Amino acid sequence: MASLIHCPHCGSRPKEEFSIRGDASLVRPSPSASDEEWHRYVHIRDNPKGRYKEHWHHAFGCRRWLVVERDNFTHEVFSVTDAAEAAKAVQA
């Protein structure tokens, strides 16, 4: 249990308690957006190396969705925020 994620609600927990959904930087297109745009949103993903924002679900802890910003090469974690808070910050 090497990789620790600092959940804002639960504290330091091993990655085994989480499940990773993927890229957290995508923005859902409007319902009337083109098929091409929806196709990109649903299916097309970059595979970056380095600093990356992901949705993590603390499935075995608080069961909250989190936005984890980390380096997927060194696994340095830069920030962990509750996804609801992160969404509010985007809207504001």
Place this chain on the structure above:
Amino acid sequence: MNYVHRHVLEDLITGFEGSSNPHHLAVLKRPTVFSVLARPGREADARNVLANLQGVSVRISGPGEWLVVSEDVAIDSLARTLQDSGTGLFDAVDQSDGRVVLRLSGPQVRKILAKCLAVDLHADAFPVGASAATQCCHAAANLARTDQDTFELVVSRSFAGFVFEEILEMGREFAMTAGFSAG
């Protein structure tokens, strides 16, 4: 018609007899367990109301979310209390039949739990009264420290048999015994 209450671990505990060793796993026979979820923005008020309830133990299960556990207060009675005191603050659902409460005790209990649990259990990090939603033996569990050498795990009914057997296995080096709690 009579309904006979059978605990889900009844078959696993048959055969464990009499006296308990210093390291013991007690299964609460008929615990009262409620899950409570605060209304948005009322988390602090809800927490205060729960903290003032008599005869119950309040465990953290997420932000604005708790498990209320009791050995003494009956299910009906706690349901009424929570209904009356929670109006506008929180909603409570009875989980007593869906959860199993395991109580581990003994001088080396931390060593036993450390085999399958990734929460720091040192008294400085996890003092008496602390609780956490976490993973125990790969199953979701709510952990609470009820005394210096006593911890309680609340696991869902369907995982209880597995977790029970795993804990006994981990406690074997300390000759851990198991049985239903006297209460």
